[in-house]
Amino acid sequence: MSDPKSTPNDTPGNGPGPGEDVNAQGLPGQRGDQGEAIRVQHGMFGARNGGDTSGYGGLVRTVRLPGDTSRPYGGWFDEVADELEGALEEQGLVPSNAVEKTVVDRGEITFHIAREHLPRVARTLRDDPALRFELCTGVSGVHFPEDKGRELHAVYHLRSLTHNRLIRLEVGVPDADPHLPSVVDVYPTNDWHERETYDFFGIVFDGHPALTRIMMPDDWQGFPQRKDYPLGGIPVEYKGARIPAPDQRRSYT
Numbered sequence: 001m002s003d004p005k006s007t008p009n010d011t012p013g014n015g016p017g018p019g020e021d022v023n024a025q026g027l028p029g030q031r032g033d034q035g036e037a038i039r040v041q042h043g044m045f046g047a048r049n050g051g052d053t054s055g056y057g058g059l060v061r062t063v064r065l066p067g068d069t070s071r072p073y074g075g076w077f078d079e080v081a082d083e084l085e086g087a088l089e090e091q092g093l094v095p096s097n098a099v100e101k102t103v104v105d106r107g108e109i110t111f112h113i114a115r116e117h118l119p120r121v122a123r124t125l126r127d128d129p130a131l132r133f134e135l136c137t138g139v140s141g142v143h144f145p146e147d148k149g150r151e152l153h154a155v156y157h158l159r160s161l162t163h164n165r166l167i168r169l170e171v172g173v174p175d176a177d178p179h180l181p182s183v184v185d186v187y188p189t190n191d192w193h194e195r196e197t198y199d200f201f202g203i204v205f206d207g208h209p210a211l212t213r214i215m216m217p218d219d220w221q222g223f224p225q226r227k228d229y230p231l232g233g234i235p236v237e238y239k240g241a242r243i244p245a246p247d248q249r250r251s252y253t
Contacts, residue, residue, distance in 0.1 A: 035064035039146040065147070068101040076165060077109045083130040084111070084121070093120065110168040115180050118171055122186045125158060125167075133158040133167065136187035139194055141201030143226045151175040152203050156183070156190075173203065182207040200225035 041063050044056030072078050081102060085095040098117035103110045113121050125133040135158065142153040150172030159166050173180060182205040184191050194205040195214040202223035205211055213220065222229055 035067040037062050037064050038144055039063045063146075065144075066103045066105040069104040073102070073104045073109060076163075077104060080109070080131065080165065080167060081111075083128060084124065087124045087128045087131070088121070091120070091124070093117070108166075108168060110170050112170050112172070115171050115173055118169070119181050119183055119186060121169070122156075122158075122183045125169075126186055131160065132162040133160045133165070135159045135161060136183070136190055139183075139190055139197055141197040141203055141225065143201060143228075145175075145227055147172070149174050152178050152201060154180055154197060154203055178202055179204045179206050181205070182211075184208055199223070202226065 039062075041061050042057075042059070044059055071081075073081060084099070088095045088098055098114055098121055100112045100114055103112065111121075122136070125131050137157045137159060139154050139156045142155060143151060144153065145151055147153075152173050152175060154171045154173070156169040156171075157166065158169065171180060178201075180203055182190075182194055184194060184205075184207070191209070192214060194208050195211060197203050198205060198208075198211055199213045199215050200223055212218065216224065
């Protein structure tokens with residue numbers, strides 16, 4: 001009979017869940033004093049116009065990104081990191097110039113890559129026999145307006161079918177210069193994913209064979225999934241009452 005007190009996260013290798021290894025308040029995503037602080041949030045939902053009716057308006061919390069992790073990382077993470085560093089050295093590249101930091105958080109490993117070295121790192125991860133991350137399941141964008149100098153992040157998930165492993169690559173670029181080299185020639189499956197990330201976040205993938213919008217009209221202004229993108233809408237009249245556009249309602253984001 002299974003222990004009724006056990007949880008899925010008791011299984012070795014699963015890593016802590018969102019409510020574990022956080023500070024005493026147990027706030028989602030909170031990391032205590034660890035990591036890089038990017039902003040201080042007031043209220044649970046970030047409402048700034050007095051419209052927060054949730055009862056959490058007085059809550060103040062620091063939003064942090066996970067910081068660099070010290071070795072040993074544990075399990076096969078060290079093996080992958082060692083093999084990647086060794087393969088880059090064989091190509092005459094100083095590993096620390098390509099891999100800016102390595103983060104192990106919630107049972108997952110992320111390599112933060114300098115953008116100019118992204119294609120070489122991706123090709124090394126794909127082709128090195130000890131690594132063999134043959135599949136990239138896509139790239140997605142993240143926007144951190146308060147993360148100055150690297151407001152836009154591109155996140156790649158790589159899977160090794162040979163070794164049954166999953167890692168993440170992350171590259172940060174400034175809003176003022178949102179350019180990244182395309183990796184379509186390394187991972188052709190990224191063709192439409194890079195177009196979508198460009199369409200919604202405005203990250204420009206240099207060298208992409210046809211970097212055009214994929215969801216929004218060609219003449220659309222702005223990038224809808226950035227956090228500073230203004231909300232809008234068409235006013236709707238319902239039984240004599242007029243419903244305002246989203247950017248005129250109470251804000252909870």
